Amino acid sequence: MTSQRLPLPTRDGVGPSCVGLPQGPWPTIAEFLVERFPAITREAWMARMEASDVVDEHGVPVTAQRRYQAPLRVYYYRTLDAEVHIPFDEQVLFQDDQLVVADKPPFLPVTPTGKYLQESLLVRLKRKLKLDDLVPLHRIDRSTAGLVLFSVRPETRGAYQAMFPERRIAKHYEAVVPWRPGVSSVPGTYRSRLVDDDHFMRVKEEAGEPNSETRIAVEQMAGGHALLRLSPVTGRKHQLRVHCMALGMPIVNDPFYPVLLPPDSDDFDKPLQLLAKSVAFQDPVSGELRSFTSPRSLALPPR
Template sequence: MLNQGWVYRDRVKPSQAGLSVLDFYGQFYRHSTRQEWAERFENQQIFVDGKPATATQRLAKNQRLEYHRPPWEEPDVPLNFQILHQDLHFWIIDKPAGLPVLPAGNFLENTLLAQLKRQFPDETPVPIHRLGRGTSGLMILGRSPLGRQSLTRQLREHQITKIYRAVIPAGDYPDQITITTPIGKICHPSLGTIFAATADGLSAHSEMRVLERLAKVSRVEVQIFTGRPHQIRIHMAAMGFPLVGDRLYLPGGLPAIYKDANHSPLPGDCGYSLNAYYLKFQHPHQDKPIDFFSQLQASCLDF
């Protein structure tokens, strides 16, 4: 079944003024080739200030760009999620691995946000934070203005305790380890940029604890004290032991990049074993600590 299509909007920055429209899309949206972008001009899918654009048209500062993507068939994903807690101010849900939280790439309607809007159209709860598509487990949804404001503040000020469970390869690492490898953006041939371990990145802090050592893998628990994108995936890889099933991040914390971009792994790929297992924070209205445990971790980490 096709979705309804989507309009991607941009505004030209001063540094981008003078570029042709084709150069703009070719440079900043490298998920498509220049030939594919050129075909979209022929199909009148690209607009500048509301008018069909030509490929050679030069851009000026603050002009409005639109790419009208026609309807497409989205990949199948698990659309069911479990609601663990509901009150006037927030919800807690257990998200299955494979379900994207927000629209991106090939996902528009097969996302958690779209499902929430569809099931609760009159008062849609809003995700306070994200989980990667391949990550299962607990998410906080803000419902009331007070709930959204309080929980967003707690998240920003690192007052929410977040503990994950994961599976990594067996190794001689200690039972407990602190990882503070900085995380930032690096260049990527098809995505433009991607988050990875990099010396000039932002500070990041994770604490790993081994729960069980098996012959080939270890079950571990990771508490994160910062919320960098893909933090646990990058930190486990930086330690030398990427999450089992993670094709993207290599030992050292850099992404795998192949000569054939069509076969290079992407951040949204699934297959790794990571579960947002535990959350603790202050109730927005009652001002008391409250905590939750994921019900999905047993099957997610079954090895």
């Protein structure tokens, strides 16, 4: 597998964004971009074009007067006028020619999204390590802290990505929950069917064939709370958070479950008590057995 170079280079850790031009009535590419992205002013697009920061898939600059043509891909740099700083640092635990293993703090997204661009784990690592081809092999929620694996080389990326759907990687999480005595699935295995909720940010359970599975064990108990060890067999969105809630033990400080808190309600003093603690796998390229553990830890609330 060869790496296809993009027509714009990575800038300050951020690669170019891409939009495909559909068939349509726009007289110029600029008119399409203004309509397609209403949050970006016409003046901002004109300034980007004057700086040659908008190009087509062949690297040809898109000017304000360039006639519309489709199909065509257009590349540009995404920018944010203001970005909230996440006051926690990531840590690189391992790096070689194939992999980077990082320990992510809570509140920091893995990749740029919404109002987060520079304040994402991927962009921070690209800047720090000078690795423009770095790509996450999996994701954890913005609220979740812990381990994230990254691929360094496009040529071997597919071999590492295949570990996840083929379940050749063991992942373990820790979570602090209010303890509910007598829960039949603890210790044990909990299975359910997860589907999209009415609110796009959440998922919910429904009757039917289970499509999610989590193994659950208790590591500590004190003062009405428990520290759980969660081992996801499947990797559904918000699986661990929804499973704990379904058992009557929602994870402490969860901003989504059971109640969805308003946007912009981050409380840096109350991070979600969910930690991607460890991963283990046989390296598909070198054949080595690899195991990584987050140096972070969760503590039960004081009695």
